[in-house]
Amino acid sequence: MTRTLRWGVGLLLVVSLSIGAFLLVPFRSWLPGGTVADVPLSQVVNGAAFNRLFPEPLDGDQLVFTQEKRGFSEARLRHGGQVKALLAISDVTTAPEARLKFEASQSLLQGWPLVEQGPQATALLVADRFQVKVIGQGEGLDPEQRQDLLGRFNLRGLAALQGAA
Numbered sequence: 001m002t003r004t005l006r007w008g009v010g011l012l013l014v015v016s017l018s019i020g021a022f023l024l025v026p027f028r029s030w031l032p033g034g035t036v037a038d039v040p041l042s043q044v045v046n047g048a049a050f051n052r053l054f055p056e057p058l059d060g061d062q063l064v065f066t067q068e069k070r071g072f073s074e075a076r077l078r079h080g081g082q083v084k085a086l087l088a089i090s091d092v093t094t095a096p097e098a099r100l101k102f103e104a105s106q107s108l109l110q111g112w113p114l115v116e117q118g119p120q121a122t123a124l125l126v127a128d129r130f131q132v133k134v135i136g137q138g139e140g141l142d143p144e145q146r147q148d149l150l151g152r153f154n155l156r157g158l159a160a161l162q163g164a165a
Contacts, residue, residue: 044071047070047072050089051075054153084136091129092131116143124155132153
């Protein structure tokens with residue numbers, strides 16, 4: 001391919017993408033939003049605030065934080081080099097539809113609604129704002145083990161973050 005032809009194709013690509021972007025501007029309200037939707041960042045709890053609320057690992061276990069962003073923090077619970085569970089806390093201010101699954105909950109853990117999500121996941125809604133989730137990995141954890149892990153989170157401290165946002 002000649003140099004002129006490569007430059008022409010590149011220029012055509014840039015012009016096409018620019019025109020496409022310009023044509024989509026009027027439809028931006030139809031496009032999917034980011035993780036914080038239309039919520040001001042000041043109203044979403046920073047993920048770093050969640051890290052200190054995760055449970056202390058038991059003997060032989062190790063807690064490895066894998067992701068942290070505004071409104072979310074995630075860690076893997078390892079035992080003997082194997083991932084035992086994925087633990088997460090999220091601020092549902094950014095995704096209010098996440099509260100819906102807790103409306104029909106018949107189970108409570110420390111006074112907060114609890115739901116089983118399939119054979120490997122259990123979630124808890126704290127202060128009608130923070131979702132705490134345990135997802136078994138590998139051989140997984142039974143529901144009682146997942147609920148025990150959820151109970152070891154600092155749920156009172158998490159509920160106290162409600163006013164700090």
